[in-house]
Amino acid sequence: MTTVKYILEDGSEVLIEADVGQNLMQLALDNNLAGIEGACGGSCMCGTCHVLIESVKGKQLEERDEMETVIIEMEIDELAPINSRLGCQITIQEGMESITARIANLSNF
């Protein structure tokens, strides 16, 4: 199990236990968290699952690939910071202890 802390747009925090294989977009939807839409169903096409990764303990995330970077630059901001990620592209892996993700959708970035 990996503990995922979401920081919502109002600053409140929600802790959710996640299983290996779950991604941060679907996990947020399954728990009815505001600010994550997942309009493309996790196909790395829409940018409506945008989060800022604030910290990772244990196994680290892989760097975002070219497609994810293109969507972030097109749909979020050309100058988005490196911790700007698409939740659907972040899958919980063995050895990840915890992840803190700030929900930052298109309207408040």
Ligand code: FES
């Ligand atoms: S759900 Fe569309 S890019 Fe993640």
